[in-house]
Amino acid sequence: MTKIVAVLVVALLATPSSALATLPTNPNLVGAIRVARHYWHGNPPCGNPPITFAAMPPQRDGEAIPSACVIVLSSAGDWPNYIDLCITITHEWGHLVLGMTPFTASNPADPAHSPDPYSIMYSAGPLIFAPCEADPAGRSSG
Numbered sequence: 529m530t531k532i533v534a535v536l537v538v539a540l541l542a543t544p545s546s547a548l549a550t551l552p553t554n555p556n557l558v559g560a561i562r563v564a565r566h567y568w569h570g571n572p573p574c575g576n577p578p579i580t581f582a583a584m585p586p587q588r589d590g591e592a593i594p595s596a597c598v599i600v601l602s603s604a605g606d607w608p609n610y611i612d613l614c615i616t617i618t619h620e621w622g623h624l625v626l627g628m629t630p631f632t633a634s635n636p637a638d639p640a641h642s643p644d645p646y647s648i649m650y651s652a653g654p655l656i657f658a659p660c661e662a663d664p665a666g667r668s669s670g
């Protein structure tokens with residue numbers, strides 16, 4: 529099990545920006561959460577997941593932890609990029625909504641992820657995801 533040091537985004541956003549160059553702006557974070565909640569028709573069954581940041585392996589952008597009802601994003605991610613932020617949060621939100629084995633029948637090698645490269649639940653994220661391509665009211669930059 530990976531040790532995760534999770535820090536609430538509220539606390540991170542209150543610290544000097546020079547040390548947090550890769551973190552999202554608060555309006556972008558709010559906009560991405562709005563897209564995820566709209567796409568999945570509300571919160572996951574576990575509740576309203578906080579978005580936290582932690583060190584992760586280089587190939588990993590984020591993960592959902594159903595037992596804690598939390599979404600963790602890599603502290604090294606390019607989060608000022610709104611589309612990356614929006615897709616990752618919506619994807620991880622989907623794990624909390626769907627559970628970790630919704631694709632057992634269609635993708636037995638990786639039952640947490642869709643085999644469809646255009647699905648938000650594709651393992652590497654979708655090739656394109658229109659709800660995140662739109663310019664949300666809360667988007668400020670990136």
Ligand SMILES: [Zn+2]
Nearest residue numbers: 619623641651
């Ligand atoms: Zn995933």
